[in-house]
Amino acid sequence: MRIIQTTQSLRTWRRRHDPLRTSIGLVPTMGALHAGHRSLIQRARRTCGTVVVSIFVNPLQFGPAEDYRRYPRDLSQDLACCREENVDLVFIPKLETLYPQDFQTTVAVRTLSRRWEGEYRPTHFEGVTTVVTKLLNLVRPAHAFFGQKDYQQCCVIRQLVQDLDLDTRVTLCPTIRDADGFALSSRNHYVTKSQRQRALALYQALSAGKAAIAGGMRRADLVEKNMAKVLNAGPGLTIDYLACCDARTLEPLSRLRGTVVLLGAIRIGGVRFIDNLIVRVPQ
Ligand code: PAF
Numbered sequence: 001m002r003i004i005q006t007t008q009s010l011r012t013w014r015r016r017h018d019p020l021r022t023s024i025g026l027v028p029t030m031g032a033l034h035a036g037h038r039s040l041i042q043r044a045r046r047t048c049g050t051v052v053v054s055i056f057v058n059p060l061q062f063g064p065a066e067d068y069r070r071y072p073r074d075l076s077q078d079l080a081c082c083r084e085e086n087v088d089l090v091f092i093p094k095l096e097t098l099y100p101q102d103f104q105t106t107v108a109v110r111t112l113s114r115r116w117e118g119e120y121r122p123t124h125f126e127g128v129t130t131v132v133t134k135l136l137n138l139v140r141p142a143h144a145f146f147g148q149k150d151y152q153q154c155c156v157i158r159q160l161v162q163d164l165d166l167d168t169r170v171t172l173c174p175t176i177r178d179a180d181g182f183a184l185s186s187r188n189h190y191v192t193k194s195q196r197q198r199a200l201a202l203y204q205a206l207s208a209g210k211a212a213i214a215g216g217m218r219r220a221d222l223v224e225k226n227m228a229k230v231l232n233a234g235p236g237l238t239i240d241y242l243a244c245c246d247a248r249t250l251e252p253l254s255r256l257r258g259t260v261v262l263l264g265a266i267r268i269g270g271v272r273f274i275d276n277l278i279v280r281v282p283q
Pocket of ligand 1: 029132
């Protein structure tokens with residue numbers, strides 16, 4: 001497994017790689033790798049001849065009051081995970097490598113970034129799309145793999161790739177969950193047992209929404225009411241949003257049809273949890 005830290009070495013590697021003609025798959029990450037990341041890497045391994053993982057905690061996508069400083073970092077464990085998963089190349093740029101002193105260009109996907117997470121984290125997606133554009137330009141992968149856990153992020157990145165004519169296919173991979181349904185996330189590192197217990201209600205609420213749709217409910221307001229009831233917001237749990245949206249545009253729906261995504265975000269004791277389920281509404 002090769003480890004590269006500079007953009008210059010990455011470019012040299014990429015130029016030499018061209019004649020090999022095997023497709024490159026990129027799994028962009030911020031490290032603290034868990035079973036969710038492993039599943040992305042395994043999917044890339046099955047799809048592509050060469051697998052690249054990037055590890056970079058991107059300051060641009062954290063708000064000023066967010067957890068950039070305490071975001072979990074464990075490079076030796078991440079490298080062990082990449083070795084176990086047979087990754088070909090790990091790109092671990094330093095902060096000043098991706099953002100030198102005179103860095104001044106950002107990339108923004110306007111409409112899709114505005115709603116939901118964008119409302120609560122106004123600079124977040126611009127940070128994501130800027131770093132992902134840089135990574136896609138450097139690695140020039142045929143495929144890039146992202147987890148459904150961050151569903152809006154996937155939609156925003158798909159739009160970015162389409163709008164900027166990038167030659168990469170974006171693949172959405174299923175959310176990996178614990179046996180009780182709790183979605184894996186690097187941030188779970190600093191979630192207490194009792195917060196986790198309470199936050200499990202988010203998955204249960206989304207599942208109740210999905211079951212209501214399967215049972216024939218087609219009014220979004222009723223499905224949303226159903227989900228809110230399961231969440232049972234009160235002291236200690238705040239709902240940021242809970243909505244039935246069009247799976248492509250992320251616009252809220254009133255009548256449910258086609259492919260719908262149930263999006264939810266809650267806060268428990270200062271920790272935010274997001275989750276979602278995709279539901280194909282029967283005709
Ligand atoms: O999903 C993540 O871990 C990050 O947002 C990403 C896509 C690696 C960009 O920093």
